[in-house]
Amino acid sequence: xxxxxxxxxxxxxxxxxHELGGKHISGGERLCDHSxxxxxxxxxxxxxxxxxxxxADFIQLVVEKVPSEQLQFxxxxxxxAIEVATVQEGHDKAxxxxxxxxxxxxxxxxxxFILNHERNLRGAAIVNCETGERLDDREQKGVRVSRxxxxxxxxxxxxxxxxxxxxxxxxxxxxxxxxxxLCWSDDPDYVTGYVSSQQLGYVRISPLKKMGCESGGRxxxxxxxxxxxxYMNFLERKPVFIQGGDSE
Ligand code: WAQ
Ligand code: MG
Ligand code: MG
Ligand code: MG
Numbered sequence: 001x002x003x004x005x006x007x008x009x010x011x012x013x014x015x016x017x018h019e020l021g022g023k024h025i026s027g028g029e030r031l032c033d034h035s036x037x038x039x040x041x042x043x044x045x046x047x048x049x050x051x052x053x054x055x056a057d058f059i060q061l062v063v064e065k066v067p068s069e070q071l072q073f074x075x076x077x078x079x080x081a082i083e084v085a086t087v088q089e090g091h092d093k094a095x096x097x098x099x100x101x102x103x104x105x106x107x108x109x110x111x112x113f114i115l116n117h118e119r120n121l122r123g124a125a126i127v128n129c130e131t132g133e134r135l136d137d138r139e140q141k142g143v144r145v146s147r148x149x150x151x152x153x154x155x156x157x158x159x160x161x162x163x164x165x166x167x168x169x170x171x172x173x174x175x176x177x178x179x180x181x182l183c184w185s186d187d188p189d190y191v192t193g194y195v196s197s198q199q200l201g202y203v204r205i206s207p208l209k210k211m212g213c214e215s216g217g218r219x220x221x222x223x224x225x226x227x228x229x230x231y232m233n234f235l236e237r238k239p240v241f242i243q244g245g246d247s248e
Contacts, residue, residue: 002068007147008040012048012056024122025056031149052189066239075244077170078201090208097195097203101180103221106132111182111219124218129179135228143232151241167242169196177231179221184208186216
């Protein structure tokens with residue numbers, strides 16, 4: 001008998017629902033047992049409200065039981081940080097890290113173009129690490145990584161934002177198809193971003209954008225031989241708990 005787990009997902013938009021052209025405000029994805037459902041739904045509703053991107057008037061919450069015999073436990077990536085004086089320097093550092101991970105210059109430039117210009121991306125763009133071609137057909141919806149959470153007894157070791165980002169980056173890096181990830185927030189008040197991979201770990205870089213700017217998103221760079229359907233299925237559907245690593 002496996003314990004039962006539930007995926008809880010939230011997406012919030014302003015004006016109208018995302019698919020009707022509304023502005024993306026916030027999203028969130030959690031994994032929990034039945035006893036935590038109410039508390040987690042409340043946390044996600046709070047996350048959707050009082051957001052710096054605007055005032056949500058469409059909020060969707062979806063709860064689904066997950067096949068927990070598929071549940072996997074993986075340790076978090078190692079965390080490091082680079083502080084720089086300007087956004088330009090931050091971009092240069094991020095590009096160096098991505099190149100070291102095996103991402104081509106073309107692919108790096110395409111990713112920076114996407115994150116610099118996109119103000120309403122609610123998931124990730126998947127980009128071929130050699131050709132730079134975008135491989136998902138999701139446009140502004142992108143690919144939303146879901147069904148992951150921490151299994152550390154609620155131990156708060158950092159801000160909720162950093163915990164969420166580290167959990168997501170750890171799940172993404174775990175796929176053998178992933179070469180690296182680039183991320184910065186679409187929230188206008190948050191300028192730290194990161195580059196991550198299994199080899200690099202989770203490298204926080206600050207700043208990666210200007211205060212007040214609403215552009216941002218995520219790019220997952222993948223190997224040329226990616227099986228895109230199985231990759232997207234892993235990201236969206238495979239239940240993963242982040243567990244272990246350095247505990248202080
Ligand atoms: N799956 C795929 N893409 C996502 C997901 C997800 N579950 N959640 C967010 N994104 C994409 C989407 O395009 C968002 O617009 C973008 O990422 C930014 O999301 O160490 O807060 O939640 O200090 O605004 C990184 C640095 C913070 C944290 C990232 O992103 C640190 C952040 P946000
Ligand atoms: Mg957020
Ligand atoms: Mg988030
Ligand atoms: Mg955001």
